Amino acid sequence: TRKPGKVKAVVEKAVDKVTEMVNPPIPGVPNSEPPSLAEPTDPRGPLPPKGDQDGPETVSPTGAPTGAPKTSMGQQGEFLTTSAGARIRDTDHSLKAGERGPTLLQDHHLREKVMHFDHERIPERVVHARGYGAHGTFVGYGTASNVCKSAFLADGIETPVFVRFSTVLGSRGSADTVRDTRGFATKFYTQEGNFDLVGNNIPVFFIQDGIKFPDVIHAGKPHPDREIPQAQSAHDTFWDFVSTHTEATHHVMWNMSDRGIPRSYRTMEGFGVHTFRLVNEAGETVLAKFHWKPKLGVHSLVWEEAQMINGFDPDFHRRDLADAIESGAHPQWELGLQIFPDTPKQTFEGIDLLDPTKIVPEELAPVQPVGLLTLNRNTMNFFAETEQVAFHLGNLVPGIDVTDDPLFQARLFSYLDTQLTRLAGPNFNQIPINRPHVPVNDMFRDGYHQHAVHAGVAPYKPNTLDGGNPFEAGAENRPFVEVAQPVARSAKVREAPASYSDHFSQPRLFWLSMSPVEKEHLIRAFTFELGKCYEQAVKERQLQVLANVDATLCSEVAKGLGLPAPAPTVRPRKVTPSPALSQVGQTWPTDGRLIGIVVDPADLDGVRTVRETILAGGMVPLLIAPTGGPIGDSGLVAQRTLLTARSIEFDALLLAGSPPPGPDAVPARDAKAGAPGTAVDPRVLLMIEECYRHAKAIGAWGAGRAALEASGCTGLGVVTGDDASKVFTELMTLLGAHRVWDRFPATVS
Ligand code: HDE
Structure with a gap:
C-alpha cells in the first residue's frame, strides 16, 4: 500500500500537469491558476492581507493592546452573514411573493444590505478632499x-x-x-x-x-x-x-x-x-x-x-x-x-x-x-x-x-x-x-460611535470612588506642558503688525531665484490662468500685482494677454535671491524612474541587456510592443502596447525598434519617410514628439533610429548610437538632471 503522503504527491503532480496543459507557462511570467468561470464552492477563510499590507496595530480605545488579529473587524470566518452574524443562504435574490414579486418588506437582508450601502459615503474634507x-x-x-x-x-x-x-x-x-x-x-x-x-x-x-x-x-x-x-x-x-x-x-x-x-x-x-x-x-x-x-x-x-x-x-x-x-x-x-x-x-x-x-x-x-x-x-x-x-x-x-x-x-x-x-x-x-500607540485615559464618555466599554463610575476629577484614577502626570512622567510664554498686555484689536504689509519683497525674491526656464514656466502659467478669466478688470488688477513683483514678469504676461503692462505702484525693495529655491541645475538619483522601451519584435538587439541594467539601477523598464503578451520567443513580455502606452507615463524613452503601423493605428497618419522604405507606427511618432516637447531624454539604437528620424525630433537630449549600453549610459546622465532643460525656449534671463 502507498503511504497517504505519497498518494497526495502523485495527485498533486498530476494536477500540476493538467494545469500546465490548460494554462501553458508564459516565459518570464510566473505561472498562474487556470482561469475559472465559476466561484469556488469550498468555503475558506477571508483573504489574508497582502505581504506588505498588514493592518494597523490595534490598541483599545483606552490604549491597551487588544491582541486582536490585525485585520480585526474586517472579514471574519468563511461564510457570508448579516451584520448581526446570521449566515446567509442567498444574497442574489430578494424575498418576493412568487418569482415575479412584489418584494416583501420583511426581507431583512435586502433592507439591511441596501440601507448600509445608502450610507457608505461620509462628507469629503472641506479642503484637501482628494x-x-x-x-x-x-x-x-x-x-x-x-x-x-x-x-x-x-x-x-x-x-x-x-x-x-x-x-x-x-x-x-x-x-x-x-x-x-x-x-x-x-x-x-x-x-x-x-x-x-x-x-x-x-x-x-x-x-x-x-x-x-x-x-x-x-x-x-x-x-x-x-x-x-x-x-x-x-x-x-x-x-x-x-x-x-x-x-x-x-x-x-x-x-x-x-x-x-x-x-x-x-x-x-x-x-x-x-x-x-x-x-x-x-x-x-x-x-x-x-x-x-x-x-x-x-x-x-x-x-x-x-x-x-x-x-x-x-x-x-x-x-x-x-x-x-x-x-x-x-x-x-x-x-x-x-x-x-x-x-x-x-x-x-x-x-x-x-x-x-x-x-x-x-x-x-x-x-x-x-x-x-x-x-x-x-x-x-x-x-x-x-x-x-x-x-x-x-x-x-x-x-x-x-x-x-x-x-x-x-x-x-x-x-x-x-x-x-x-x-x-x-x-x-x-x-x-x-488611535495613539500609547495608553489613552481621557475621561471622555459616550457620544456617537463610542467603541470603548469604559469601566469605573467616576469619569471626573477629583474623585475618590475610582481611587482618584486617572492621575495627573508629574514632571518625572514627561507630561505635555505649554511654554509659559509671556503675553503682552495690550488693547484688544483687530489689527496686524506693520511688517505684515510687505506683500511684494518675497514674491520678488522667489522670482529672482528662479532659473530662466523656471521663469519662463511662471510667465506661461500666469498667462494661462489669467487667460482663462472672463473679467477684464480681474486680469488688469493681477497685472498690477505682477508689476509690483517684477517688471519683466509683468510685461511678459501682459504681452500674452494682449494688455498693456502697468507701472509698479510700490517701489521694489532690494532682495537677495535664494538659489535653494530653484529646482534646476543639480543631479539627482534616478531610483524609481520609469523608462519606456519601444521594441520591434522582429529586432530585439540590446533590449534584454538594457532592461536588466535599468532594473539593476532601481528603475522600472516598461517594454512597449505592437501587441501584448510574450514578445516572440525572446522570453520578454510586453507591459504596454502601442494602444495602452502614452508618453506621460515615462521619464525617458528608449527606441530599440521602429514598429511599422499596426492595424489598430488610428488615426492613420502618414509616417514621414525615415530611412528608405521605413514607415513607423504613428503612435510611436506621437510618443517621441511628446517626450521631446516635454523635455524628456530620448535614446535610440539600431532600428530604433529610423523612428527617431521619421519623427524629426533630433538635437538636444537625444542620444543615438550603435551600442545600446552606451546610449543608455548617456541617457542616464540626462535623466539625473530630470529634464533636458535647454530644450525649453528661454525668453527671459
Ligand atoms: Fe488646513 N485644513 N487649514 N492648512 N490642511 C484642513 O482639516 C484650515 C492650512 C492642511 O490630509 C481641514 O481634517 C484652516 C495651512 C492639510 O487630512 C480643515 C486654515 C496648511 C490638510 C483645515 C488652514 C494646511 C488640511 C479639512 C487657515 C499648511 C489635509 C479636513 C487658518 C501648513 C489633512 C481636515 C489631511 C485640512 C482648516 C490652513 C494644511 C478644514 C482654517 C497653512 C495638509 O480643518
Missing part, C-alpha cells in the same frame, strides 16, 4: 536633542507614521496633477502620544490670519452657480480674490511655478509653514520651521504633460506612490529644522517669523537634518485609513509647542471642529488609524 496615504517609519538622528526634548527625535528611535498627501481645491474624485498646493500631513504615533505635522509642499500661505481662510477657499473652489471649474485656480473668483488680497502674492508665485505641478509625491518638499516653538530638557526654547527634503530631489511635471495626465491617468500620483512602495522603492524624506533664537521680537534677519507669507531663505538659516521618514506600506483599505485619518495641529508632544502666528492659532480650532461633522461625532480618535 488625498492618498501610506504607512511608514520615522527614525530620529538625535541631532535635535539640544533644542527639542521630543522622544521621537532621539537618536535611533523608530516611530510608526501615517502620511496623507492631498490637493487642496478638488473634490475627492478629482484628478491628481492639477495646478494646486499639495498637502503633506504626517501623523507620528510617538511614545508620548500622537504628533501631527500638517504641512504643505509650499512653505508660505495665502493669508496671514486664519479668519480669511473661508474667503480664500470660497474664491478658489468652483463657482457656486455652475460648480465649474473643478480642482483648479484658473478662474475669475480665484484671481478676483488674490488680486485684491495681495498678501496672497507669494503663495500664488509658488503655485504658478513648477511647484504647483509636482512630478510625484515622492519628489515634493514638505513644509510645516508656521514657526513652532521647541523646548529642550533644560526648558530652553528656540523658534523653528519644519522641512521635509525628498531623497529623490524636487521635480515637477511640465504644464502640458500635467494636463494630459489628468485625462490619461487621473490617479497618476496615487499610482506612482503605491507602485513605488509595493515594488520596494520606498520613498524617503529627511526631516529638517531651521532654527532661530526665541527673541521677544520673534524675527530673524528682519523677517517676521510669525508671518506665514514669509520664508527664511536657507542661505540665512540652513535646514538641519534631524531624522528620516520612509514610507514602506500601502494602506489595506483606503476608506478606513486614508479617508478616516484625522489630523490636528493641537496633537503636540512634549518638546514642540505653538506660536502666536494668527494662522496657526485659527487652525488649532478648525481641525478639531471639522472632524465632528466629517467623522460624525467626537469619538474619531477611537478609529484605528487615529
Whole structure:
C-alpha cells in the first residue's frame, strides 16, 4: 500500500500537469491558476492581507493592546452573514411573493444590505478632499536633542507614521496633477502620544490670519452657480480674490511655478509653514520651521504633460506612490529644522517669523537634518485609513509647542471642529488609524460611535470612588506642558503688525531665484490662468500685482494677454535671491524612474541587456510592443502596447525598434519617410514628439533610429548610437538632471 503522503504527491503532480496543459507557462511570467468561470464552492477563510499590507496595530480605545488579529473587524470566518452574524443562504435574490414579486418588506437582508450601502459615503474634507496615504517609519538622528526634548527625535528611535498627501481645491474624485498646493500631513504615533505635522509642499500661505481662510477657499473652489471649474485656480473668483488680497502674492508665485505641478509625491518638499516653538530638557526654547527634503530631489511635471495626465491617468500620483512602495522603492524624506533664537521680537534677519507669507531663505538659516521618514506600506483599505485619518495641529508632544502666528492659532480650532461633522461625532480618535500607540485615559464618555466599554463610575476629577484614577502626570512622567510664554498686555484689536504689509519683497525674491526656464514656466502659467478669466478688470488688477513683483514678469504676461503692462505702484525693495529655491541645475538619483522601451519584435538587439541594467539601477523598464503578451520567443513580455502606452507615463524613452503601423493605428497618419522604405507606427511618432516637447531624454539604437528620424525630433537630449549600453549610459546622465532643460525656449534671463 502507498503511504497517504505519497498518494497526495502523485495527485498533486498530476494536477500540476493538467494545469500546465490548460494554462501553458508564459516565459518570464510566473505561472498562474487556470482561469475559472465559476466561484469556488469550498468555503475558506477571508483573504489574508497582502505581504506588505498588514493592518494597523490595534490598541483599545483606552490604549491597551487588544491582541486582536490585525485585520480585526474586517472579514471574519468563511461564510457570508448579516451584520448581526446570521449566515446567509442567498444574497442574489430578494424575498418576493412568487418569482415575479412584489418584494416583501420583511426581507431583512435586502433592507439591511441596501440601507448600509445608502450610507457608505461620509462628507469629503472641506479642503484637501482628494488625498492618498501610506504607512511608514520615522527614525530620529538625535541631532535635535539640544533644542527639542521630543522622544521621537532621539537618536535611533523608530516611530510608526501615517502620511496623507492631498490637493487642496478638488473634490475627492478629482484628478491628481492639477495646478494646486499639495498637502503633506504626517501623523507620528510617538511614545508620548500622537504628533501631527500638517504641512504643505509650499512653505508660505495665502493669508496671514486664519479668519480669511473661508474667503480664500470660497474664491478658489468652483463657482457656486455652475460648480465649474473643478480642482483648479484658473478662474475669475480665484484671481478676483488674490488680486485684491495681495498678501496672497507669494503663495500664488509658488503655485504658478513648477511647484504647483509636482512630478510625484515622492519628489515634493514638505513644509510645516508656521514657526513652532521647541523646548529642550533644560526648558530652553528656540523658534523653528519644519522641512521635509525628498531623497529623490524636487521635480515637477511640465504644464502640458500635467494636463494630459489628468485625462490619461487621473490617479497618476496615487499610482506612482503605491507602485513605488509595493515594488520596494520606498520613498524617503529627511526631516529638517531651521532654527532661530526665541527673541521677544520673534524675527530673524528682519523677517517676521510669525508671518506665514514669509520664508527664511536657507542661505540665512540652513535646514538641519534631524531624522528620516520612509514610507514602506500601502494602506489595506483606503476608506478606513486614508479617508478616516484625522489630523490636528493641537496633537503636540512634549518638546514642540505653538506660536502666536494668527494662522496657526485659527487652525488649532478648525481641525478639531471639522472632524465632528466629517467623522460624525467626537469619538474619531477611537478609529484605528487615529488611535495613539500609547495608553489613552481621557475621561471622555459616550457620544456617537463610542467603541470603548469604559469601566469605573467616576469619569471626573477629583474623585475618590475610582481611587482618584486617572492621575495627573508629574514632571518625572514627561507630561505635555505649554511654554509659559509671556503675553503682552495690550488693547484688544483687530489689527496686524506693520511688517505684515510687505506683500511684494518675497514674491520678488522667489522670482529672482528662479532659473530662466523656471521663469519662463511662471510667465506661461500666469498667462494661462489669467487667460482663462472672463473679467477684464480681474486680469488688469493681477497685472498690477505682477508689476509690483517684477517688471519683466509683468510685461511678459501682459504681452500674452494682449494688455498693456502697468507701472509698479510700490517701489521694489532690494532682495537677495535664494538659489535653494530653484529646482534646476543639480543631479539627482534616478531610483524609481520609469523608462519606456519601444521594441520591434522582429529586432530585439540590446533590449534584454538594457532592461536588466535599468532594473539593476532601481528603475522600472516598461517594454512597449505592437501587441501584448510574450514578445516572440525572446522570453520578454510586453507591459504596454502601442494602444495602452502614452508618453506621460515615462521619464525617458528608449527606441530599440521602429514598429511599422499596426492595424489598430488610428488615426492613420502618414509616417514621414525615415530611412528608405521605413514607415513607423504613428503612435510611436506621437510618443517621441511628446517626450521631446516635454523635455524628456530620448535614446535610440539600431532600428530604433529610423523612428527617431521619421519623427524629426533630433538635437538636444537625444542620444543615438550603435551600442545600446552606451546610449543608455548617456541617457542616464540626462535623466539625473530630470529634464533636458535647454530644450525649453528661454525668453527671459
Ligand atoms: Fe488646513 N485644513 N487649514 N492648512 N490642511 C484642513 O482639516 C484650515 C492650512 C492642511 O490630509 C481641514 O481634517 C484652516 C495651512 C492639510 O487630512 C480643515 C486654515 C496648511 C490638510 C483645515 C488652514 C494646511 C488640511 C479639512 C487657515 C499648511 C489635509 C479636513 C487658518 C501648513 C489633512 C481636515 C489631511 C485640512 C482648516 C490652513 C494644511 C478644514 C482654517 C497653512 C495638509 O480643518
